[in-house]
Amino acid sequence: MSSANNDTAEATHASAAALPLGKTEHRAHPANHVWRLDDGRQTLVLTATAERLPQVVYWGAKLPKGEDLATMHTAHAIDITGGMLDENPDLSLCPEASRTFPGQPGLIVRKQDGTPLLPKFCFESAANGKDLSLKYRDEDNGLTLTFEFETDPETFIIRAKTIWNADAPVHLHWLAAPVMPAPQLSDEMIDFSGRWCREFETNRTAWSPGIRYRENRTGRTGHEHFPGLIVPCVGTSNTHGEAYAFHYGWSGGHRMVAEELPDGRRQIQWGHAARMETQAATEFSTAPLYMTYSDTGLNGCAVSFQRHVRDRVVTWPKPNTPRPVHYNCWEAVYFDHKLDVLNNIADRAAKLGAERFVLDDGWFGNRDDDTRALSDWEVDVRKYPDGLMPLIEHVHSLGMSFGIWFEPEMINPDSDIHRAHPDWALGAEDQTLGRQQKALNMALPEVRDFIYDRMAAILSVHPIDYIKWDHNRVLPMPDAAQTRGSYELIDRLRADFPDVEIESCASGGGRIDFGILKRTQRVWLSDSNDALERLHIQHNAALFLPLSITGSHVGPRRCHTSGRILDISFRAWVAAQRHMGFEMDPRELDDHEERVLTEVTSWWKYNRDWLEDADILRLDSPDPAVIAEQQMPQDGSRFVVFAGKAATSSQIAPRPLRLTGLDPKAMYTVVLANRATAPTLSRGTPALKDGPMTLSGAYLMHHGLTLPWSFPETMWVLEGQRV
Ligand code: DGJ
Numbered sequence: 102m103s104s105a106n107n108d109t110a111e112a113t114h115a116s117a118a119a120l121p122l123g124k125t126e127h128r129a130h131p132a133n134h135v136w137r138l139d140d141g142r143q144t145l146v147l148t149a150t151a152e153r154l155p156q157v158v159y160w161g162a163k164l165p166k167g168e169d170l171a172t173m174h175t176a177h178a179i180d181i182t183g184g185m186l187d188e189n190p191d192l193s194l195c196p197e198a199s200r201t202f203p204g205q206p207g208l209i210v211r212k213q214d215g216t217p218l219l220p221k222f223c224f225e226s227a228a229n230g231k232d233l234s235l236k237y238r239d240e241d242n243g244l245t246l247t248f249e250f251e252t253d254p255e256t257f258i259i260r261a262k263t264i265w266n267a268d269a270p271v272h273l274h275w276l277a278a279p280v281m282p283a284p285q286l287s288d289e290m291i292d293f294s295g296r297w298c299r300e301f302e303t304n305r306t307a308w309s310p311g312i313r314y315r316e317n318r319t320g321r322t323g324h325e326h327f328p329g330l331i332v333p334c335v336g337t338s339n340t341h342g343e344a345y346a347f348h349y350g351w352s353g354g355h356r357m358v359a360e361e362l363p364d365g366r367r368q369i370q371w372g373h374a375a376r377m378e379t380q381a382a383t384e385f386s387t388a389p390l391y392m393t394y395s396d397t398g399l400n401g402c403a404v405s406f407q408r409h410v411r412d413r414v415v416t417w418p419k420p421n422t423p424r425p426v427h428y429n430c431w432e433a434v435y436f437d438h439k440l441d442v443l444n445n446i447a448d449r450a451a452k453l454g455a456e457r458f459v460l461d462d463g464w465f466g467n468r469d470d471d472t473r474a475l476s477d478w479e480v481d482v483r484k485y486p487d488g489l490m491p492l493i494e495h496v497h498s499l500g501m502s503f504g505i506w507f508e509p510e511m512i513n514p515d516s517d518i519h520r521a522h523p524d525w526a527l528g529a530e531d532q533t534l535g536r537q538q539k540a541l542n543m544a545l546p547e548v549r550d551f552i553y554d555r556m557a558a559i560l561s562v563h564p565i566d567y568i569k570w571d572h573n574r575v576l577p578m579p580d581a582a583q584t585r586g587s588y589e590l591i592d593r594l595r596a597d598f599p600d601v602e603i604e605s606c607a608s609g610g611g612r613i614d615f616g617i618l619k620r621t622q623r624v625w626l627s628d629s630n631d632a633l634e635r636l637h638i639q640h641n642a643a644l645f646l647p648l649s650i651t652g653s654h655v656g657p658r659r660c661h662t663s664g665r666i667l668d669i670s671f672r673a674w675v676a677a678q679r680h681m682g683f684e685m686d687p688r689e690l691d692d693h694e695e696r697v698l699t700e701v702t703s704w705w706k707y708n709r710d711w712l713e714d715a716d717i718l719r720l721d722s723p724d725p726a727v728i729a730e731q732q733m734p735q736d737g738s739r740f741v742v743f744a745g746k747a748a749t750s751s752q753i754a755p756r757p758l759r760l761t762g763l764d765p766k767a768m769y770t771v772v773l774a775n776r777a778t779a780p781t782l783s784r785g786t787p788a789l790k791d792g793p794m795t796l797s798g799a800y801l802m803h804h805g806l807t808l809p810w811s812f813p814e815t816m817w818v819l820e821g822q823r824v
Contacts, residue, residue: 320576543586630656
């Protein structure tokens with residue numbers, strides 16, 4: 102990074118002689134400050150006119166070292182014609198309403214008496230180091246803005262945030278993390294919506310003048326609005342082209358603004374949902390905004406996020422221990438806990454290859470269904486007369502570790518704690534319940550202490566290495582203090598029980614973001630254990646999430662959330678694409694199903710050492726019925742391709758599937774791991790049905806592999822090894 106201070110502001114007006122009467126020519130102001138950030142893949146250049154807030158004048162492929170940033174500043178200025186102001190307002194890191202900015206401002210604040218403030222900031226200081234911190238001051242209103250940027254030369258993620266300080270308490274309505282420009286050679290943006298059992302739906306929206314505005318006011322990250330955005334340049338696919346991607350790392354609800362200004366410029370703003378701070382304050386910080394630029398298609402962004410989550414965001418209690426195969430009893434027994442049944446299920450799960458047994462909802466209070474007992478975190482002596490230890494000891498005797506379910510932020514009106522402390526619940530007394538429950542007010546220290554004590558009482562007397570941490574209802578209203586309270590509770594528990602891993606669950610994937618992932622190690626991506634749905638959900642989630650944190654379980658033969666019946670092989674391979682587990686009642690499995698599940702689980706365990714750190718590369722499938730991905734370690738020495746057939750193809754024969762990221766000159770031996778499962782309707786002799794083949798990276802990437810014909814709802818698994 103370099104910086105320069107040229108105090109060379111010059112007159113804006115040049116001679117008007119050659120211009121038609123009444124017109125003036127305007128020249129761009131020279132830059133007073135320039136800053137440059139490089140991480141080896143991308144360059145970000147910020148410049149500022151005079152003492153004004155800086156703007157991003159370049160973000161993209163890395164620039165040569167000698168690029169003159171002051172020249173870039175003037176080159177970046179856009180022209181002016183009739184109907185425009187005499188100078189274009191900067192699209193700065195925090196566009197100010199006071200500078201006639203024609204779009205959404207980056208900051209909206211009010212005095213304590215409600216009067217709106219119109220801040221105007223001036224340069225104060227810059228701290229240069231590996232990273233960049235810029236301070237700006239509005240003396241009249243007593244406000245300070247600080248922008249922080251951090252680069253990462255290994256993951257290529259830029260982490261940026263805005264911090265705002267006020268001399269006297271004021272009300273914050275909206276504060277954007279550093280505002281970024283979006284590319285002009287892009288005709289659409291991709292963002293994410295979803296619902297229970299169908300998380301990570303992608304939406305493609307065409308750019309047009311005005312705003313694409315998404316605001317999540319549910320108080321949790323939500324199924325409906327994953328805080329991510331990808332802006333691909335024209336022609337970009339999974340494997341080729343340029344793209345810019347963003348993720349806002351906050352679990353309490355966010356706002357995204359993607360706006361095309363009347364002059365054609367585009368801005369991206371991210372922050373907490375508006376008006377989430379209920380009190381006037383003197384300091385506020387946005388959550389980190391994670392962003393990256395890629396010239397290797399959407400996969401370049403995806404791999405950056407995957408690596409960054411795994412290697413920078415998540416903190417692992419036992420980083421060198423392989424991810425254990427899970428068994429979760431929810432869909433086997435629900436609330437009907439009987440020790441002999443659970444012991445029997447544990448025996449069978451261990452035999453199939455499970456290494457961690459997770460006791461789900463139903464072990465506490467008088468929790469016989471979901472109408473009662475949330476917050477009564479004491480073992481139910483009717484179901485466990487001798488406590489949990491007999492079950493835990495049995496699980497341990499089978500070589501599995503033990504995990505347990507909690508839903509700490511929630512309370513049922515029908516619970517001892519609600520009867521004792523009705524005022525601990527968040528929101529109005531007559532609020533509409535969600536799953537018959539309310540949220541606890543996590544901003545209250547006594548509430549946090551109470552939950553901490555109850556959870557600590559369970560964790561300190563039982564050998565438990567894992568919590569499934571659920572959050573099944575949205576909040577009655579958004580309130581940033583609630584999220585801060587949740588974070589504080591998790592942080593305290595983690596500090597006192599550092600060996601316990603936590604899974605973030607919220608009716609499946611309702612709380613997935615890098616803020617919660619700083620405190621947890623796994624996400625329950627969806628309550629859908631339907632492999633067909635999962636194939637789709639986890640493929641899209643891979644745009645942000647790596648294998649090591651993404652739970653995926655083999656569900657019951659007839660899926661409980663879709664009613665679909667799927668073959669065991671398909672169910673097992675889909676789970677093997679991520680952090681594998683089982684969630685069916687193993688007593689329903691026939692011999693064939695047990696054999697297939699055991700085999701796929703051993704395949705997963707055999708490969709997990711490299712799979713856990715592998716990149717998930719989404720393939721450009723020539724057949725919309727096929728959802729395919731390639732998992733490959735960073736050294737490119739091997740790979741596995743999962744080609745899932747999600748529907749019936751419209752053409753009769755499979756189209757060749759192109760691989761990606763290989764060395765074109767290297768040779769690779771490829772083998773179809775499950776070729777023995779080709780259906781008899783596959784009557785031809787594609788070479789892959791016979792055994793291994795050795796082909797060049799160039800062939801595999803530019804022509805692709807011709808897979809055998811297959812039924813819908815099946816998966817081809819292709820293993821490759823660099824020769
Ligand atoms: C919702 C979760 O997503 C399920 O997996 C299960 O844990 C239930 N809650 C338990 O109530």
